[in-house]
Amino acid sequence: MYKNVLQSIDNIAIWPVISFVIFFLFFLCLLWWVATVDKKVIKEISELPLEPTAGNETDKSNE
Amino acid sequence: MEIERFSYDNKIVKAFIIATVIFGLVGMLVGLTAAIQLVYPVFNFELQYTTFGRIRPLHTNAVIFAFVGNAMFAGVYYSMQRLLKTRMYSDTLSWIHFWGWQLIIVAAAITLPMGFTTSKEYAELEWPVDIVITIVWVVFGWNMIGTILKRRVRHMYVAIWFYIATFITVAVLHLVNSFEMPVTLFKSYSGYAGVQDALVQWWYGHNAVAFFLTTPYLGMMYYFLPKAANRPVYSYKLSIIHFWSLIFLYIWAGPHHLLYTSLPDWAQSLGTVFSIMLIAPSWGGMLNGLMTLRGAWDRVREDPVLKFMVVAITAYGMATLEGPLLSLKNVNAIAHFTDWIVAHVHVGGLGWNGFLIFAVLYWVVPRMWNTKLFSIKLANTHFWLGTLGIIFYALPMYVSGVVQSLMWKEFNPEGFLTYKNFLETTVAILPLYGLRAIGGALYLTGAIIMTYNLIKTAYAGSFLANEEAEAPPLTSEYRPTAGGWHHRVLEHKPVIFTVLTLIAILIGGAIEMVPTFLVRSNIPTISSVQPYTPLEIHGRDIYIREGCVNCHTQMVRPFRSETERYGEYSKSGEYVYDHPFLWGSKRTGPDLARLNGKYSNTWHYNHMYSPEFVSQGSIMPSYPWLFRQRIDKEITGKKISALRSVGVPYEPGYESTANADLEKQAKAIVESLRADKVDLPEGVENAEIIALIAYLQRLGKDIKIEKTADVQTPR
Numbered sequence: 010m011y012k013n014v015l016q017s018i019d020n021i022a023i024w025p026v027i028s029f030v031i032f033f034l035f036f037l038c039l040l041w042w043v044a045t046v047d048k049k050v051i052k053e054i055s056e057l058p059l060e061p062t063a064g065n066e067t068d069k070s071n072e
Numbered sequence: 073m074e075i076e077r078f079s080y081d082n083k084i085v086k087a088f089i090i091a092t093v094i095f096g097l098v099g100m101l102v103g104l105t106a107a108i109q110l111v112y113p114v115f116n117f118e119l120q121y122t123t124f125g126r127i128r129p130l131h132t133n134a135v136i137f138a139f140v141g142n143a144m145f146a147g148v149y150y151s152m153q154r155l156l157k158t159r160m161y162s163d164t165l166s167w168i169h170f171w172g173w174q175l176i177i178v179a180a181a182i183t184l185p186m187g188f189t190t191s192k193e194y195a196e197l198e199w200p201v202d203i204v205i206t207i208v209w210v211v212f213g214w215n216m217i218g219t220i221l222k223r224r225v226r227h228m229y230v231a232i233w234f235y236i237a238t239f240i241t242v243a244v245l246h247l248v249n250s251f252e253m254p255v256t257l258f259k260s261y262s263g264y265a266g267v268q269d270a271l272v273q274w275w276y277g278h279n280a281v282a283f284f285l286t287t288p289y290l291g292m293m294y295y296f297l298p299k300a301a302n303r304p305v306y307s308y309k310l311s312i313i314h315f316w317s318l319i320f321l322y323i324w325a326g327p328h329h330l331l332y333t334s335l336p337d338w339a340q341s342l343g344t345v346f347s348i349m350l351i352a353p354s355w356g357g358m359l360n361g362l363m364t365l366r367g368a369w370d371r372v373r374e375d376p377v378l379k380f381m382v383v384a385i386t387a388y389g390m391a392t393l394e395g396p397l398l399s400l401k402n403v404n405a406i407a408h409f410t411d412w413i414v415a416h417v418h419v420g421g422l423g424w425n426g427f428l429i430f431a432v433l434y435w436v437v438p439r440m441w442n443t444k445l446f447s448i449k450l451a452n453t454h455f456w457l458g459t460l461g462i463i464f465y466a467l468p469m470y471v472s473g474v475v476q477s478l479m480w481k482e483f484n485p486e487g488f489l490t491y492k493n494f495l496e497t498t499v500a501i502l503p504l505y506g507l508r509a510i511g512g513a514l515y516l517t518g519a520i521i522m523t524y525n526l527i528k529t530a531y532a533g534s535f536l537a538n539e540e541a542e543a544p545p546l547t548s549e550y551r552p553t554a555g556g557w558h559h560r561v562l563e564h565k566p567v568i569f570t571v572l573t574l575i576a577i578l579i580g581g582a583i584e585m586v587p588t589f590l591v592r593s594n595i596p597t598i599s600s601v602q603p604y605t606p607l608e609i610h611g612r613d614i615y616i617r618e619g620c621v622n623c624h625t626q627m628v629r630p631f632r633s634e635t636e637r638y639g640e641y642s643k644s645g646e647y648v649y650d651h652p653f654l655w656g657s658k659r660t661g662p663d664l665a666r667l668n669g670k671y672s673n674t675w676h677y678n679h680m681y682s683p684e685f686v687s688q689g690s691i692m693p694s695y696p697w698l699f700r701q702r703i704d705k706e707i708t709g710k711k712i713s714a715l716r717s718v719g720v721p722y723e724p725g726y727e728s729t730a731n732a733d734l735e736k737q738a739k740a741i742v743e744s745l746r747a748d749k750v751d752l753p754e755g756v757e758n759a760e761i762i763a764l765i766a767y768l769q770r771l772g773k774d775i776k777i778e779k780t781a782d783v784q785t786p787r
Contacts, residue, residue, distance in 0.1 A: 032320060032579060039316055043309045055308035057155055057229040058298045 076224070076545050079538035080153045082440050084166040086535065088146035089433065091174060092139060093523050096429070099134030100516045106131050107509040109693070110660065111502055113684070116693035121185040123693045125619025129196045130184045135421065136194060136284065138177045143429040144288040145173070145212070148235050150436055151295040152219055155229045157543040161218025165211050172208035176201060187617035188258040192273045192652055194280050195249050199260045202250040209246065213239040220566040224543040228566065230311045234291030236570050237319050241283040241577045248581070249276035253651075255714045256707060259613070263718050266647025267334055268585075270655055275326035275581060282322040285420065286388075289428050290318075290357055293385065296432050297364055300377045306363035310356055317353040319573060321346050323580030328399035331408065332629040333655060334644035340401075342583075347399035354392030361385040376451035380431035383459060387423020391416060406481075409625055409659040411501070412473030415466045422462045422515055430454065430522060437526050443533025450525045457518035464511030472504035481633040489636055494662035499689050598645035600778035603720045604770065606734040609711050610703045611767025614760050615654070618695065625656035626665040626771065639666035639772065646775055649720050661692060666772035673741050674748040676765045698761040699753065705731050738762045 109115045109124045116123045153160060160166050179201045183189075189196040197205070216239055220232065249272055251263035262269050298305050305311055327335060327343030362385055365372060372378045394416050398407050407413060438445045445451060479497040482490040491497050604612060615621070628634050630641040642665050647653055671679070678685065681699060683692035709727030716722045738757045745752060756762065 029579075029583075032576075035576075036316070036320070039313065043312055046309070051308045052304075054227045054229060055298075055304040057225065057227065058151075058231070058295050059302070059304060060154075060157075 074544065075542050077540065077542045078159055079540050081149070081159050081163060081166065081537075082535070082539055083537045084160065084163070084170060085146050085150045085436070086440060086537075087170050088142050088149065089437065091170075091177075092142040092146055092429065092433070093526065095134055095138030095142060095177060097516070097519060097523065099131060099139045100512070100519060102127060102134055103131040104509060104512045104516055107505065107512050110505045110691055111509060113691050113693050118694060118696060120187065120618075120695075120697045123618065123695075125622050125693075126185050126187060126189075128622045129189060129193075129619060130181065132194060133180045133184060133196060134177070136280075137180070140285060140289075140421075140425045140429070141173065143425075143432065144238075144284075144292070145169070146436070147292040147296070147432055148216070148288060151231055151292065152216065152235065154541075155225065155232060155295065156219060156223035157225050157541065158219060158223050161215050161222060165215040165218070169208060169212045169215060172204065172211060176204055176208060179204070183258065186258075187619075189616060189619065190252065190260065190262065190652060191616045191619070191621050191654065192249065192262065192269075193277055193657060195246075195273070195276060198258045199250070199252055199254050200257065202246070202252075205246060206243075206250075209239070209243055213243065217566065217570070224545055226546060228569070229294070230305075230308065230315055231291035231295040233315050233569070233573075234287045234294070236566070237315070237573050237577075238283050238288045238291070240570060240574050241279060241287075241319070241323070244574070244577060244581070245276045245279050245283065249273060253714045253718050255710050259707075261711075261714050261718055262652035264651070264653075265719060266650045266653050267336075267644045269650065269653040270330055270333065270647075271327065271335060271339065271585060273653070274329035275323075275585065278326035278329060279323055279577075281417075281420070282318075285425055286322075287319070289425060290314075292428060292432060293357075293361055293381075296428075296435060297361055297381055297385075300375070300381060300431070300435055301365055301368045301371070303364065303368060306360050306366065310360045314353050314357045314360060316576070318350075318357070320576050320580070321350050321353060323577045324583070325350060325399070328404070329657065330655075331399070331401055331404045332631070333627050334642050334647065336644070344399045344401065346580075347396045351393060351396050355389060358385055358389035358392070361388075376445075376448060376455055377431045377435045379452075379455050380427045380434065380458075383455075383462075384424050384427035384431060387419050387427065387462070391420035391424060394419070405629075405631065406477045407473060408629075409657070410473035410477045411469040411504075412477070413658065415469035415473060418465050418469070419462065422458075422465060426515070427458065430458065430519075433522065433526060437529055438533070440536055440539075441530050441533030442536050443529060446525050446528035446532055450521055454518040454521045454525070457514050457521065461511050461513075461515030461518060464514055465508055466511070468504035468507035468511070472501040472508075475504075476501050480637070481631070483633070483636075489633065492637070494637070495687055495689055498660065498691060502691070597648065598643065598775065598778055601646055601648060601774040603649045603715070603722060605737055605766070606708050606712065606730040607737040607763050607766040608770045609715070610708070610734070610760075611763035611765070611770075612654075613711070614698065614703075614764045615767055616652075620664075621654045621656045623656075623658065623660035623692070625659050625663045627655040628663055628665050634663070638663050640775060643775070646772075649715075651715060651718050651720070664768070664771050667768050668771055668773040668776065669769070672748065673744045673765050673769065674750055676768055677745055677750055677761060680761055680764065695761075698764060699756075699759055701760045702755070702758045703760055703763050705734065705758070708734060737766055741765055 105115065105122075106124055106127045109127065120126070149160060149166065176197075180197055183198060183201065184196060188198045190198060216235060220228065220236075251272075252260040253263060254260045264272050294305055294311060324346035325343050327339045328347045329343075331340050331344070333340075362382070365378065365382070368378075372382055397403055398413070398416060407416075434445060434451055476497045479491045479500060480494075484490045626642070628638045628640065628642045635641055646665075647655075675686065679687070680695045682694045683690040684694070708730045712722050712727040712730050716726075735757070741762050742752065742757050745756075753759075
């Protein structure tokens with residue numbers, strides 16, 4: 010069944026190529042973004058886990 | 073701005089933690105039992121429910137889905153609420169998820185020893201359980217996405233991305249790989265056959281490692297490591313690149329589990345190339361983790377949590393370097409089918425998953441119970457026992473893998489195999505199997521000490537079921553600051569993000585699979601290869617039920633050492649009617665693809681009754697119940713219909729006459745046994761052993777017929 014579905018798609022061979030191009034373009038954009046992003050934003054996000062919550066205000070287990 | 077008050081749900085985290093600890097101990101104990109069975113076969117207890125072939129999948133399912141799975145959910149539920157500053161979307165969904173998951177585990181613990189299995193590694197559970205898994209997984213995803221949508225933090229921290237990727241990919245993997253045709257309530261046939269089934273299975277198997285054992289744990293690393301070290305992750309930018317490159321590349325690498333098999337060569341190369349590329353994101357992640365501890369290494373000496381994390385991240389680094397190296401064909405030629413692979417997965421399982429879980433438990437439990445850890449000394453003892461356990465497990469397995477592989481391949485000066493008898497190569501490594509069991513016992517002892525330590529900690533404190541918190545709500549007036557808006561848009565829109573993740577993993581999967589499914593030249597047909605006879609179908613299903621595939625392969629690789637030992641190398645066209653494929657991934661016993669005619673029916677009959685009697689020193693368990701139990705001829709027709717519906721060309725109406733053929737073939741086998749003066753019990757014609765013999769004698773028969781035909785009618 011699945012074979013018929015796939016075979017009925019015209020020019021299916023081009024899909025992987027398109028996918029590959031999307032993959033690389035996405036990656037180039039990502040690298041470009043990472044290279045140019047505002048450092049303040051990155052710092053803010055990277056400190057998200059450190060926000061104190063009730064159980065985390067003091068480091069009780071290892072004092 | 074108005075501050076909202078709410079509470080974090082610790083109760084659900086507690087439930088998952090308890091399940092993690094209980095099933096962790098059970099899973100490890102079952103693993104230890106399996107390890108001991110390989111040294112002392114008497115521990116198979118001559119019971120069908122406790123033989124290695126059924127215990128081994130129980131172990132893998134227990135540690136992967138029950139231990140690592142429950143710990144993942146505990147980690148996700150704990151960190152997600154805090155990272156997004158909100159309670160989980162729905163307490164009801166949380167509890168449906170919890171109890172649903174435990175139901176699946178209990179179902180696995182019952183059905184696997186009973187022999188209800190699809191035989192596909194890490195996807196052994198039969199179709200009704202598959203459906204429950206799908207429902208429970210959707211509940212988990214629904215709860216997770218709902219939580220993300222009602223968050224009070226604008227940015228989605230990278231850990232959340234890893235959790236989303238986990239949900240999406242595991243859903244896709246599970247759905248695609250579980251495409252099967254039910255026969256009875258607990259029996260189904262894979263919708264794919266032979267090479268295609270193998271490709272789908274290892275696309276699944278490899279990415280189950282990636283998206284069940286790796287991505288959620290990387291998410292947990294990115295949350296709990298900064299917490300424990302009390303400093304932000306070394307490079308958040310690196311974590312972004314780490315995430316996208318990891319999910320893009322991982323999905324392609326599955327075929328490296330099938331090197332030198334009948335899988336088309338281009339697919340094998342694709343697997344290798346992407347595996348090598350995977351070193352980059354994996355090591356990027358590992359370095360990011362270790363570098364987070366810069367300036368805090370002095371604390372690693374004192375803090376057991378950090379100790380466990382450092383070993384976990386190091387084990388991740390080692391396993392993710394070793395994996396790509398194993399995918400090189402020259403290394404794979406030695407390592408594949410041996411204990412090297414067992415060592416590799418246990419460095420990942422015991423080191424990366426196990427130690428990260430222990431670290432998280434030691435960190436979370438004192439906080440949720442609002443107290444200090446009961447004993448740091450015991451935690452340190454656990455650390456050292458666990459570390460020694462990993463070493464005592466992995467080292468003997470590396471040695472065993474290389475020793476056995478080289479013995480398989482050794483030729484004497486006359487050009488014959490030095491170790492013609494496979495059993496010699498097994499006996500040689502048994503002492504190493506003993507050492508491995510000691511390693512496992514050390515690791516388990518450490519886990520028991522942890523359990524005691526955590527229970528004492530919990531009793532000393534008071535459990536904080538609902539942890540109060542407060543945060544301002546997200547407002548719609550938010551305007552992103554200038555510059556670099558692209559990724560933040562993505563990150564702010566979880567649905568777009570989820571869809572992109574889905575596209576990323578579908579691209580890899582599709583490129584791997586579509587051509588193999590479409591292009592006929594990828595699987596050349598062999599005219600002499602015919603569907604199995606009714607008796608052989610029953611026999612094959614017994615082979616599946618007993619988990620023979622856990623120790624025996626059906627794939628002769630194109631090496632002289634293998635063609636010399638077993639016969640002609642395997643071709644993809646031989647497997648076109650194999651639903652599911654039974655190539656196997658480990659040779660504890662010899663390959664069986666060319667078994668036809670190698671031994672007499674009488675030999676098989678005696679061997680299955682007492683392998684030790686027929687082959688002295690054999691560690692194969694005996695199967696006395698096959699001689700007592702009868703095949704169920706009532707379902708022969710159903711089996712034929714189910715196989716036909718997945719593409720095996722049985723003639724219309726054959727299901728009603730199949731049993732006549734079955735009886736005829738069984739009678740011939742029984743007569744051959746009688747001729748050898750075997751003492752046969754009453755009604756042996758219908759015994760399971762006869763069906764199994766029929767199947768074993770069929771293995772590799774068709775390709776012989778083709779060769780004979782070639783000689784008679786030259787083309």
